[in-house]
Amino acid sequence: MTATHYDRAPGDRSRPAELPREASSGVLVYTIGLFLAAILTATSFWAANTSLLWPPGVPLGLAALAITQIGIHLVFFLHITSGPDSTNNVLALAFGVLIVALVIAGSLWIMTNLNENMMPSSELMNLHATTNRH
Amino acid sequence: MNIAVAADHFDAESLPRASEAGPAPKRVVVAYGFWIFLLSDIVMFSALFAGYAVLMHATAGGSTGAELFNQVSVAMETACLLASSYTCGLMSLAINSQRRHATYLGAVFTFALGAAFLALEIREFASMVALGATPERSAFLSAFFTLVGCHGLHVGIGLLWLTIMMAQLAIQGFRPIVERRLLCFSLFWHALDIIWVGLFTVVYLMGVSS
Numbered sequence A: 001m002t003a004t005h006y007d008r009a010p011g012d013r014s015r016p017a018e019l020p021r022e023a024s025s026g027v028l029v030y031t032i033g034l035f036l037a038a039i040l041t042a043t044s045f046w047a048a049n050t051s052l053l054w055p056p057g058v059p060l061g062l063a064a065l066a067i068t069q070i071g072i073h074l075v076f077f078l079h080i081t082s083g084p085d086s087t088n089n090v091l092a093l094a095f096g097v098l099i100v101a102l103v104i105a106g107s108l109w110i111m112t113n114l115n116e117n118m119m120p121s122s123e124l125m126n127l128h129a130t131t132n133r134h
Numbered sequence B: 001m002n003i004a005v006a007a008d009h010f011d012a013e014s015l016p017r018a019s020e021a022g023p024a025p026k027r028v029v030v031a032y033g034f035w036i037f038l039l040s041d042i043v044m045f046s047a048l049f050a051g052y053a054v055l056m057h058a059t060a061g062g063s064t065g066a067e068l069f070n071q072v073s074v075a076m077e078t079a080c081l082l083a084s085s086y087t088c089g090l091m092s093l094a095i096n097s098q099r100r101h102a103t104y105l106g107a108v109f110t111f112a113l114g115a116a117f118l119a120l121e122i123r124e125f126a127s128m129v130a131l132g133a134t135p136e137r138s139a140f141l142s143a144f145f146t147l148v149g150c151h152g153l154h155v156g157i158g159l160l161w162l163t164i165m166m167a168q169l170a171i172q173g174f175r176p177i178v179e180r181r182l183l184c185f186s187l188f189w190h191a192l193d194i195i196w197v198g199l200f201t202v203v204y205l206m207g208v209s210s
Helices: A024-049 A055-077 A084-117 A121-125 A127-133 B002-008 B026-055 B071-096 B100-130 B139-172 B176-209
Strands: none
Touching: A024 A055, A024 B071, A024 B176, A055 B071, A055 B176, A084 B026, B026 B139, B026 B176, B071 B100, B071 B176, B100 B139, B139 B176
C-alpha cells in the first residue's frame, strides 16, 4: 500500500516516488515541444510580414498562434496535463487565466469605451473659439 | 476473512486519496507553492500587457513601434529564449537522474542563451534611446519599456539564480533541497518563455503589422 494518490509537482512528468532515473523519453518530450514551438513562432513571424493574408485578420491569427504556443509550452515544458494527479495545478492555472482574461479584456473594453465617448481632439482645441463666437 | 481477501483486490481507485494519505511530499508542496507565485507573476504581467495595449497608439507625435522595432533582432531574441528553455528542460532531466556533468552542461547552455537574449535586448534598448525614443518621450514608450524591461529584469534575476544554484550544486551536491530549488528555477525559466511568447506577439508582431 505504498502507492497513494499524491499529486504531481508542476514541472514533473511523474509523481515523486516514480521519478524516472533514465531520461530518454523525457528528451523526446522536450524535443517535440521545441519543434512545435519553433514551427508556431516561425509561422507568427511569417504571418506578421507577409502580404498574402487578409490584413485585418492577421492580429487575430497571431493571437491564436500565441495561445497555441503557450499551450505547447505548458504541456511539453511545464508538463501541466489533464491527468488526475495534476488537477490542483490545472485549477490554479485556470484561476490565473481567469484573472489575466479579466484584467486584459476589462481594461481594453473600458478604455475603448472611454475613447469613444471622448470629445474629438479638434473639437476640444476649438472649444475656446466657439464659446467666444456665441 | 472475506474482508482480507477483498482487500487484495483493491484497484487504483480505492487506494487512499491524497487527503487521507498524510502530508504530500515536500517536492510537490514546494513546486505547487512556486507555481502559485508564478501565476501571480503572470497576473502582474497581464496588467502591464493591458497598459501597453491601451497606450499602444499614444505616441504623442513621436516614433511608432513600426519605425522602432527591428524584427531580425526580435527573432534572434525569441530563438535564444526558446532554445534556452529547451536546454533548461534537458538540465532538469539530468537533475532527475542525478548526472552532475550533464546538469552543468545544461546550465552552461541555458545561461549562455539567456545572457545572449539579455545582451540583444539591451542593445535594442540602447539603439532606441540613441534615436531619442526614451521612456519619457511618450505614453507608448513608457508602457513599452515597463513591459519589456520587466521581462528583461526577470531574465536577469533568473541568470543570477542559475549561477547561485550551480554554486550550491557544486558545494552541496544533489541534496533534496537543492533539487527542489532547481525544480523551482526550471519552472521560473519556462514561465518566462511563456510570457515572452505573449510579448513578442503583442508588442513586436502586432505593432509592426498594424
